[in-house]
Amino acid sequence: MNLLKYLVSRFATYLAVLFIGITILFILPRLMPSDPIEQYIGSLAQESSVALTAEQVADIRKVLAEMYGLEGSMFEQYVGFLRRVFTFDFGPSLSAFPKPVSEFIAAALPWTAGLLATATVFAWIIGNLIGLTAGYFHHSRWAAVIETVGVLIYPVPYYVFAIVLIILFAFLMPVFPLTFTVMPGPLSLEKVKDIAYNSALPAAALVLAGLGYNILGMKSLSYSAKEEDYVTYARLKGVRDREIMYRYVFRNAILPQVTSLALSLGTIFSGALITEMLFSYPGVGLLMRRAVGDGDYNLLYGTVSVTIVAVATATLVIDLIYPLFDPRIRHR
Amino acid sequence: MKSNATHVHGEAASRRETVDISLRDVVGTYTTVRGTVNAVDGVSLDIAGGGIIGVAGESGCGKTTLLKLLYGNVEYPLSLTRGSIRFNLDGMPITHETIRRYWFRRIAYIPQSSMSSLNPVIRIRKQFLDRAGYSQDNVFQGARGRRQQRETLERVRQYLRELDLPVEVLDSFPHQLSGGMRQRVMVALATFFHPDIILADEPTTALDVVVQKGILLLLAEVQEALRNTILIVTHDMGVHYQLTHRMVIMYAAKIVEYGPTEEVFSRPLHPYTKMLIESLPKVGDDRVRQGAKGKPPSLYSELRGCRYAPRCPKAQAICRKQEPELAELSPGRRAACFFPEE
Amino acid sequence: MGWNIRLKIGLAILLFFVVLAFGVSWLAPVDPSAQGSYLPYLPVSADHLLGTNALGQDIFWFLTESVRNSMILGLTVAACTTLISLAVGLVAGYRGGKTDRFIMLLNDSFIVIPTFPILIVLSSLVRGRAGFPAIVAILIAFGWAWNGRTIRSVALSVREREFINMARFSGCRTARIVVQEIFPYVYAYTVVGFINSILYAINIEAALAIIGLSDVETPTLGSAVYWPNTYSAIMTGNYVWIGAPVVAISLLFLGLFLTSTGYNQYFAERRGHS
Numbered sequence: 008m009n010l011l012k013y014l015v016s017r018f019a020t021y022l023a024v025l026f027i028g029i030t031i032l033f034i035l036p037r038l039m040p041s042d043p044i045e046q047y048i049g050s051l052a053q054e055s056s057v058a059l060t061a062e063q064v065a066d067i068r069k070v071l072a073e074m075y076g077l078e079g080s081m082f083e084q085y086v087g088f089l090r091r092v093f094t095f096d097f098g099p100s101l102s103a104f105p106k107p108v109s110e111f112i113a114a115a116l117p118w119t120a121g122l123l124a125t126a127t128v129f130a131w132i133i134g135n136l137i138g139l140t141a142g143y144f145h146h147s148r149w150a151a152v153i154e155t156v157g158v159l160i161y162p163v164p165y166y167v168f169a170i171v172l173i174i175l176f177a178f179l180m181p182v183f184p185l186t187f188t189v190m191p192g193p194l195s196l197e198k199v200k201d202i203a204y205n206s207a208l209p210a211a212a213l214v215l216a217g218l219g220y221n222i223l224g225m226k227s228l229s230y231s232a233k234e235e236d237y238v239t240y241a242r243l244k245g246v247r248d249r250e251i252m253y254r255y256v257f258r259n260a261i262l263p264q265v266t267s268l269a270l271s272l273g274t275i276f277s278g279a280l281i282t283e284m285l286f287s288y289p290g291v292g293l294l295m296r297r298a299v300g301d302g303d304y305n306l307l308y309g310t311v312s313v314t315i316v317a318v319a320t321a322t323l324v325i326d327l328i329y330p331l332f333d334p335r336i337r338h339r
Numbered sequence: 340m341k342s343n344a345t346h347v348h349g350e351a352a353s354r355r356e357t358v359d360i361s362l363r364d365v366v367g368t369y370t371t372v373r374g375t376v377n378a379v380d381g382v383s384l385d386i387a388g389g390g391i392i393g394v395a396g397e398s399g400c401g402k403t404t405l406l407k408l409l410y411g412n413v414e415y416p417l418s419l420t421r422g423s424i425r426f427n428l429d430g431m432p433i434t435h436e437t438i439r440r441y442w443f444r445r446i447a448y449i450p451q452s453s454m455s456s457l458n459p460v461i462r463i464r465k466q467f468l469d470r471a472g473y474s475q476d477n478v479f480q481g482a483r484g485r486r487q488q489r490e491t492l493e494r495v496r497q498y499l500r501e502l503d504l505p506v507e508v509l510d511s512f513p514h515q516l517s518g519g520m521r522q523r524v525m526v527a528l529a530t531f532f533h534p535d536i537i538l539a540d541e542p543t544t545a546l547d548v549v550v551q552k553g554i555l556l557l558l559a560e561v562q563e564a565l566r567n568t569i570l571i572v573t574h575d576m577g578v579h580y581q582l583t584h585r586m587v588i589m590y591a592a593k594i595v596e597y598g599p600t601e602e603v604f605s606r607p608l609h610p611y612t613k614m615l616i617e618s619l620p621k622v623g624d625d626r627v628r629q630g631a632k633g634k635p636p637s638l639y640s641e642l643r644g645c646r647y648a649p650r651c652p653k654a655q656a657i658c659r660k661q662e663p664e665l666a667e668l669s670p671g672r673r674a675a676c677f678f679p680e681e
Numbered sequence: 682m683g684w685n686i687r688l689k690i691g692l693a694i695l696l697f698f699v700v701l702a703f704g705v706s707w708l709a710p711v712d713p714s715a716q717g718s719y720l721p722y723l724p725v726s727a728d729h730l731l732g733t734n735a736l737g738q739d740i741f742w743f744l745t746e747s748v749r750n751s752m753i754l755g756l757t758v759a760a761c762t763t764l765i766s767l768a769v770g771l772v773a774g775y776r777g778g779k780t781d782r783f784i785m786l787l788n789d790s791f792i793v794i795p796t797f798p799i800l801i802v803l804s805s806l807v808r809g810r811a812g813f814p815a816i817v818a819i820l821i822a823f824g825w826a827w828n829g830r831t832i833r834s835v836a837l838s839v840r841e842r843e844f845i846n847m848a849r850f851s852g853c854r855t856a857r858i859v860v861q862e863i864f865p866y867v868y869a870y871t872v873v874g875f876i877n878s879i880l881y882a883i884n885i886e887a888a889l890a891i892i893g894l895s896d897v898e899t900p901t902l903g904s905a906v907y908w909p910n911t912y913s914a915i916m917t918g919n920y921v922w923i924g925a926p927v928v929a930i931s932l933l934f935l936g937l938f939l940t941s942t943g944y945n946q947y948f949a950e951r952r953g954h955s
Contacts, residue, residue, distance in 0.1 A: 016782075023790040031799065039806045158687075158942075162934035164884050166891050167927055170906070174923075178915050240456035243412060244528075245442040246469050254469070258460045270792055270827075277797035277888070284892050295798065296892060299805040307805055311798040322793050334460055334512045 013336050017326040021319055028315040032308065033088050037081075044071045092316070097309035102301035108309040111294055116313070119290030122206060123279045126213035133214075134221025135264060141222070142229025142260070143252050154226065161219030165278035168212040169285040176208060183208045186287040209286040216278055224267060228260035235259070262333050269325040276318050359427035360386040360409070360536070360568070366421035367401075367408045376638045378404035380592035381422070383665065384673075386570075386585075391562050393583035393600065394572045395615070399635060401592040402572045403451070406538045409570065410448050411438035428535050447529035449539040453522050457513040463524060464509035467495050467531065498531055502557065519550030523557060530561050537561075539571040543578055555582050576619050580604060585671075588612050591635045591646040594665055598672040608674035610651045645676070653678050685946050691939025698933050702752045706745035713742040714900050725921065734922045735912045744925055747900040748933070751883045754817065754901065758882035761821045763875045766828035771867070773829070774836025785833070791826035796885060799823070804894035812896055816889070820882050827881075828874035832867060839866050869948035876941040880934055887930060902930050 048064060048071075072078040079087070091097055097108040141153040177185045187205045192198060232238065238255050246255075283292030291310050298307035330336040367379035379401045386392060394402045404417065413419050413435070424435040428445055438446060450456050457466060468488060496506050504523055513521060522542065529537055539558070543551040559582060562569050571583065579586055579600060586603045588596040588611065596609040607613040633650045636642055644659040645651070651658065657677055665675040684692075711718045717737040725732045731740035773784040800819055807815065883902060889895040890903025893911065897904040905926035909915075914922040 020786060020789050020793070023786050024793045027787075027790045028794045031794075032802065035799070035802055036806050158939070159935065162880070162938035163931050164888065164934065166888055166906070167931055170910070170923070170927060174915055174920075236450065236452045236455040237458045240450055241458070241469070243410070243442065243448050243450065244469070245439070250469060254461060255458050259458070262460075273793055273795035277795045277885075280797060281888050281892065295801055299801060299894060302805070304805075307802060311802050314798045315794060318795050319793055332460075334462075335514050338512060338515060 021323040024319040092312045098305045100306045102303040115291045130214045130217030134218045135225045138222045138225025139229045142226040157222040165216045232256045232260040361425045364422040368420045370416040390584035391569045393579040393586045396589035400589040444532045446536040447534040449529045451540040453525040537569045596674045608679040687939045688943025694936025702749035706749045709742040713746045747905040751902040755879035755883040758820045759878035762824040762878045765825040769829040770832025774833040788829045796823040880937045
């Protein structure tokens with residue numbers, strides 16, 4: 008019964024996240040004094056040399072209202088907005104009219120997903136392994152070294168890693184390209200290698216940024232798990248070190264690590280977004296940035312909504328996996 | 340419950356020669372930030388024959404440390420700075436250095452915090468399987484390893500039935516069992532390989548009285564069946580009275596009395612023992628309980644003479660200057676006092 | 682004193698930055714953000730400790746004012762989020778039951794929702810340049826959740842203990858007990874949470890500024906990286922221009938982190954948990 012309650016509460020959180028996040032997105036522009044339609048018309052009037060008649064302006068306003076989803080009462084707008092999000096139909100991109108936003112996002116999403124998944128898994132596995140051994144052999148000298156390294160890299164933000172890597176490996180020692188340039192075309196072995204080559208730096212930035220957290224966290228958890236009574240008892244039974252490290256320390260220390268991974272997905276995602284922007288990596292982050300620059304309202308909202316849904320869903324997935332690790336949740 | 344069970348299981352034979360435990364001037368030292376302290380300060384004793392031997396005394400008297408030293412669980416900050424501990428199992432001499440090899444097979448330990456001594460994420464049956472000497476022939480040996488596992492598990496099940504423990508316990512996780520059940524599992528774990536010596540550290544603390552009784556009975560049965568030696572450390576004099584055959588009383592890192600439990604209770608020789616026993620409530624007797632004034636001396640400071648002297652009503656000049664030996668005042672009865680009772 | 686090495690180093694670094702931000706920065710001869718105050722691309726010298734940049738600004742003075750503005754921003758956000766998280770955490774932990782579950786549902790939602798994209802939306806609505814009051818508002822609105830959860834766990838664990846004492850203290854006002862008994866435990870976590878919030882606020886604002894979506898005219902640590910990045914300082918070899926703020930950010934964050942964990946350790950040792 009515990010398991011059921013757990014699953015229900017996780018799902019409730021998921022729905023709450025979606026609801027609150029989307030609602031905030033909805034409310035935000037309506038809090039602003041500026042009206043995007045007026046702004047657009049204003050800039051249109053500035054740029055064009057032809058004066059617009061009142062009729063034309065009214066027409067434009069109507070069309071824009073429809074595209075922006077700003078027609079009707081507040082409630083109608085809200086329902087419309089929800090529908091847009093959950094059908095992933097955000098209308099046409101305003102800067103690349105009439106190409107639909109969802110097409111852009113569909114093209115960019117695999118890039119982001121690939122980069123993010125690879126880097127996160129890498130940082131997670133390697134970081135936890137390092138942390139586990141460092142915490143278990145707490146008194147050795149290299150454990151102290153690892154701790155220092157972890158402390159030094161953990162507070163460094165994603166964008167600093169990105170910039171430093173760009174300076175070091177794309178400029179001073181031009182091993183990797185400065186910006187992402189992959190020739191369009193069908194997928195071939197050549198292309199895969201090209202993608203890997205171009206993605207190496209952004210991936211490295213993400214891994215470095217995520218590593219510190221895993222190392223330090225796992226080290227401290229591993230160390231305190233080692234002090235637990237059941238580890239002492241296992242030692243007294245004569246169980247070998249390697250088994251203790253895996254079966255006793257790791258299996259217990261990993262539990263809070265999974266939880267904190269779930270909680271930090273928002274941070275990891277945001278970090279990935281800014282890294283993409285700095286590397287011009289063709290993912291959702293770059294789309295988002297361009298959308299702001301171009302004033303492309305639909306594209307911006309599409310990307311941000313997708314981000315929120317993605318983070319919420321990924322969190323839910325991890326929450327659902329957690330009982331597999333912790334029998335105390337699985338069984339009563 | 341079954342009693343008088345004599346079975347032959349797997350590794351250890353049930354027929355035993357006398358187990359001798361011999362402690363010679365054992366000093367166990369802790370290194371702390373405040374300096375070194377001898378938690379066990381010059382303990383010499385010979386324990387022969389089987390039975391249940393209780394180690395009593397208030398907190399800080401050194402009984403848990405003594406147990407750790409006996410088991411060979413000597414790791415920083417604890418060290419055996421002086422003396423020797425020898426075991427004689429079936430004529431096989433073992434010192435405190437070599438005892439490690441026999442962990443869990445010929446000598447077992449039931450730790451104080453059994454509530455949390457079981458790995459929360461592993462099923463109980465796996466915790467029966469992992470122990471010294473087993474991992475070497477472990478599952479990765481393929482079919483042979485798995486067969487060995489199955490056979491061992493079958494033996495475990497059988498053993499649990501003998502102890503009147505439900506076999507389903509094996510498939511459970513620790514959090515699904517009650518405190519009392521977990522403690523019984525700890526007892527089963529400790530005794531499965533029929534060790535010659537079982538060291539139990541406060542096995543009944545934090546359990547309610549009914550469950551306590553069950554554990555004590557279980558231990559008594561086990562000892563009767565295996566005819567081995569159980570050393571049980573507890574500050575609860577009631578447990579000693581119900582369960583133990585012989586008793587060791589410790590005070591301020593030293594042994595002050597030793598003898599058959601019955602006698603120690605009815606005719607205590609050392610003033611401290613007398614105080615301990617008199618402070619126990621008895622049914623029908625509602626006199627005001629007297630404790631001794633003061634507390635045990637700090638082990639960080641220099642100590643001279645009898646350590647109980649500051650609190651002892653019979654202390655004389657010699658008690659403060661010289662330390663009394665743990666002398667054998669009558670066969671099987673020892674006390675460290677210049678002026679023993681009676 | 683019992684201060685561990687992390688705490689010492691962390692506080693030393695923070696002291697350095699505080700002096701820089703609130704002492705030294707007021708000594709700037711001209712407004713650091715005014716462009717063209719000096720000749721551009723001047724090298725490091727006694728007059729210009731870090732040289733000047735392509736816009737004719739003194740890099741050192743720009744940096745010190747950046748540190749000041751970032752820290753003011755961080756402290757403001759941290760103060761507000763700490764108050765909110767205290768209120769939320771204490772109420773949820775102490776009340777328990779349905780109140781707790783409801784509050785935690787909200788709390789966890791705010792932890793999951795990524796703040797950065799929301800800020801991007803905000804900045805786009807103000808024609809690409811979000812003003813500080815709005816940024817601060819969003820940072821506060823999203824920043825209390827993590828600490829709210831921490832405070833709540835402390836409150837929960839203390840509540841378990843307090844029930845026993847409460848029976849004896851019957852007659853003593855609940856509020857007084859909450860303040861006198863519970864607060865010392867909460868205090869340490871509050872301090873740690875406060876420091877972490879500073880880090881969080883400065884970090885996200887900087888991220889926003891680097892991609893040019895914050896008010897980059899005002900010197901902050903983020904805008905100090907934005908300008909050299911936009912002007913391709915890397916290409917023109919002006920490493921000091923981009924290097925100095927990058928180093929400053931890393932160092933400041935390191936200092937905040939060390940202080941935070943150092944204090945955590947210090948407090949744990951004081952309570953006898955080392």
